[in-house]
Amino acid sequence: MYRSYNQSQSFLLPPSLYDFVDEGHPAHLINDLVDQLDLTVLEARNGNLGQPAYHPRLMLKVILYGFTVGIFSSRKLQRACQENLAFKYLAGMETPVFRTFIEFRQRHREDMKGVFVQTVKLARALGLARLGAVALDGTKIDANTSKHKAMSYGRMLEEEKRLQGEIRRLLETAEATDQREDQEYGPEDDGYQVGEELARREQRLKKIQEAKRALEGREQREHPGEPIDPKKQISFADPDARCFTKPSDGTRYVYNAQAAVDMDSQIIVANHVEESVSDAHAAEPILERMEREQGQLPETLVMDAGYGNQDTLASCQQRGVTPVCATAREGKEDREASKLDRLCYDHAPDRFVCPHGHVFQFAHQHSTSGTRTYKTPGPTTCACGHYQTADGRAVIRVPQSHLAKRELQRIMAEPGHRELYRRRKYTAEPPFGQIKAGMGFRRFLYRGREKVGSEWNLVCAAFNVKKLAALLGTRGHPANPGPAAGDEGGNGPLRKLPPLKPFFASRGGLLAWLTPWVRPRAISVAPLAQGV
Numbered sequence: 001m002y003r004s005y006n007q008s009q010s011f012l013l014p015p016s017l018y019d020f021v022d023e024g025h026p027a028h029l030i031n032d033l034v035d036q037l038d039l040t041v042l043e044a045r046n047g048n049l050g051q052p053a054y055h056p057r058l059m060l061k062v063i064l065y066g067f068t069v070g071i072f073s074s075r076k077l078q079r080a081c082q083e084n085l086a087f088k089y090l091a092g093m094e095t096p097v098f099r100t101f102i103e104f105r106q107r108h109r110e111d112m113k114g115v116f117v118q119t120v121k122l123a124r125a126l127g128l129a130r131l132g133a134v135a136l137d138g139t140k141i142d143a144n145t146s147k148h149k150a151m152s153y154g155r156m157l158e159e160e161k162r163l164q165g166e167i168r169r170l171l172e173t174a175e176a177t178d179q180r181e182d183q184e185y186g187p188e189d190d191g192y193q194v195g196e197e198l199a200r201r202e203q204r205l206k207k208i209q210e211a212k213r214a215l216e217g218r219e220q221r222e223h224p225g226e227p228i229d230p231k232k233q234i235s236f237a238d239p240d241a242r243c244f245t246k247p248s249d250g251t252r253y254v255y256n257a258q259a260a261v262d263m264d265s266q267i268i269v270a271n272h273v274e275e276s277v278s279d280a281h282a283a284e285p286i287l288e289r290m291e292r293e294q295g296q297l298p299e300t301l302v303m304d305a306g307y308g309n310q311d312t313l314a315s316c317q318q319r320g321v322t323p324v325c326a327t328a329r330e331g332k333e334d335r336e337a338s339k340l341d342r343l344c345y346d347h348a349p350d351r352f353v354c355p356h357g358h359v360f361q362f363a364h365q366h367s368t369s370g371t372r373t374y375k376t377p378g379p380t381t382c383a384c385g386h387y388q389t390a391d392g393r394a395v396i397r398v399p400q401s402h403l404a405k406r407e408l409q410r411i412m413a414e415p416g417h418r419e420l421y422r423r424r425k426y427t428a429e430p431p432f433g434q435i436k437a438g439m440g441f442r443r444f445l446y447r448g449r450e451k452v453g454s455e456w457n458l459v460c461a462a463f464n465v466k467k468l469a470a471l472l473g474t475r476g477h478p479a480n481p482g483p484a485a486g487d488e489g490g491n492g493p494l495r496k497l498p499p500l501k502p503f504f505a506s507r508g509g510l511l512a513w514l515t516p517w518v519r520p521r522a523i524s525v526a527p528l529a530q531g532v
């Protein structure tokens with residue numbers, strides 16, 4: 001005895017697309033969340049020429065949902081819209097071809113930042129990103145290039161010389177051959193292969209010279225006036241990508257993707273692609289973005305030792321943000337600085353005390369560098385100072401960077417800050433894990449900083465949408481009191497959040513709250529006989 005099975009049966013009533021996707025499916029929430037985003041900018045960019053375009057909301061729903069389930073390529077999105085019920089629902093049964101996705105992302109490259117900002121605003125409107133404590137962290141994501149498509153500066157100089165020599169010789173040969181052949185065949189004949197070889201070398205030389213210029217420009221910006229280290233590398237495929245070497249996994253070409261995460265909800269509240277593999281100067285652009293995009297700064301910015309320096313401190317202080325930031329020990333190679341690490345610092349009165357109990361009092365400050373000099377009041381015998389004056393008093397010179405480090409250490413020692421710093425591990429790092437392992441985003445598909453920045457905005461927007469869906473969809477629901485389904489590893493801090501208000505408990509409740517006005521619920525599609 002079997003259930004009846006009839007594929008050619010037609011529907012008695014036109015089915016609603018909504019019914020093809022389960023009530024609790026994340027696609028519904030992504031659909032509703034994208035419906036809440038203000039896409040005026042995207043809509044305005046669409047011209048009125050040519051074929052009517054797909055609605056940006058449709059495109060965005062499909063692209064963002066694709067990102068949450070690990071589908072990043074436009075060709076795979078096209079296929080998903082043809083085969084996958086959740087995608088069919090989001091696309092309203094439309095089937096855009098991959099070109100359309102590529103063009104959409106190209107046309108709206110700038111707008112993806114706006115889409116990301118919208119997800120943060122929505123989270124804040126829902127009370128899910130208070131911007132109290134925000135953790136900032138960076139992760140290296142592979143660029144769309146390989147280390148085999150790269151060359152070091154030294155090698156480029158050699159190659160350039162070698163190719164120039166070869167080209168010169170080929171030209172000489174060509175000239176000689178030309179003259180000979182002109183005599184043999186007459187001036188009209190053109191057939192021989194020196195031209196091809198020449199063209200190939202000239203093309204290669206051009207490519208190397210372009211890469212060399214890009215590297216020189218970059219080094220000039222980062223280390224003005226210094227000679228270029230011949231070991232510095234650049235990628236031909238993506239000159240903006242950075243070479244990153246780690247003993248455990250060798251050399252890779254990467255982008256340093258930064259994300260500031262609200263420590264209560266794990267919503268990404270600002271993102272940025274840093275110009276270098278170091279995090280040292282990444283706090284400034286992130287704060288600047290939060291100020292501009294959200295009109296609000298966090299109370300505290302929590303960062304690991306990679307950010308712990310004078311510039312980070314200054315960026316935070318200028319904006320009234322408390323930096324809770326670890327600091328690195330000075331390397332052994334910097335002996336003057338590590339000498340200072342051994343001394344205790346008293347904030348008031350402004351003085352240092354060495355392990356032997358000698359006091360170094362403030363003497364004066366250098367007017368341009370800001371380096372401060374401290375001296376012992378009388379002659380000492382210990383070697384804690386940097387040098388001794390003629391009368392035997394010990395002197396230390398304290399650069400501003402060291403004072404900044406001391407200040408960061410003082411802030412870290414304030415009540416609650418160590419605990420907050422420890423919590424960073426559970427809040428700032430998991431989003432990267434979820435983006436890489438959960439969503440499967442491990443490599444940028446696009447090349448060049450601008451395109452990569454737009455891609456990172458989309459990734460962060462998709463992460464937020466997924467996170468919001470998880471927070472709203474399951475938390476506080478009587479049937480599912482535990483951590484949200486999307487939270488791989490069930491991260492501690494989320495569990496500590498107060499439960500959402502009862503009207504968020506169900507989907508209908510969320511919608512009722514978000515959209516008091518009437519919205520078209522079911523999209524009915526009449527001719528569906530051979531569809532789905």
Ligand SMILES: [Zn+2]
Nearest residue numbers: 354356382384
């Ligand atoms: Zn001493």
